[in-house]
Amino acid sequence: MKRLAAFAEWAQPFVPEAEGVLNYTIASRSQIPEALTLLQKLIGYHAQSVMAGTAPPSLKRVAAPFVEPVKTVPVLTTVFAIKSIKWTVDGNARITQRFKDVQMPPAFAKAALDNNVAVRLDDPRCKDRNSVGGNPEPLHAFDLNQAMSDKSAGPRLVEPIRASTPQFVETIGPPKRVSMS
Incomplete structure (x- = not known):
């Protein structure tokens, strides 16, 4: 980490992106040791719990990431x-x-x-x-x-045709008898 910080500090005047790397190394110098200390404590607490029989020897696995199902193209x-x-x-x-x-x-x-x-x-x-x-x-x-x-549902019953040939056609005036043939 020290070598990366030294290189980023040297390259900063020539490469503007080196400033981001330099800021990362400065933040990492203070945060990584603290994170490692915390992990050590948590691992120690877990080991003590396992030895006391109050915790399972292995922790739950993280659930697998969601994989979207492949959509099938319908047959047409x-x-x-x-x-x-x-x-x-x-x-x-x-x-x-x-x-x-x-x-x-x-x-x-x-x-x-x-x-x-x-x-x-x-x-x-x-x-x-x-x-x-x-x-x-x-x-x-x-x-x-x-x-x-x-x-x-099975065969459908059809209503019978009650009058296949109408005998009267309604017009203006009295109805007249017509023949449909």
């Missing part, structure tokens, strides 16, 4: 949406408009293909790729989450 499947689609993944709501390429998890891609709201990229309907602009309406988009939960 690309399909071509022929209808507006919405789905939720990890709490994030996603929506896409029709006639666009969509990347989604494989389970959602399979549900979209099974429900005929998307096709594979080699399908001839993909020629309409990117032909529609604007934003999709969430209210009218096909909900993949609901479709997946409905399939897991």
Whole structure:
């Protein structure tokens, strides 16, 4: 430490950074002996406690530093949406408009293909790729989450159509009977 202080004092006029090293050596000369004295006392107290049986022979190890887990990139499947689609993944709501390429998890891609709201990229309907602009309406988009939960619940009963052809059309004035054919 004395040699480092002497060298820093000699280099100080030529190298401005040497002043910091000199200040470090001056502070270390007074603080290191005091720290060593304190450590000696603490080690002695611990040794006495171990010999008396009031302390374990080794102290607790410091906990390992936190290592952030590696984030995995999710596997995504690309399909071509022929209808507006919405789905939720990890709490994030996603929506896409029709006639666009969509990347989604494989389970959602399979549900979209099974429900005929998307096709594979080699399908001839993909020629309409990117032909529609604007934003999709969430209210009218096909909900993949609901479709997946409905399939897991079993077959769904469908209400029968009560009147397939309306007999009257309301207009201004009295109703008129029309034929739908």
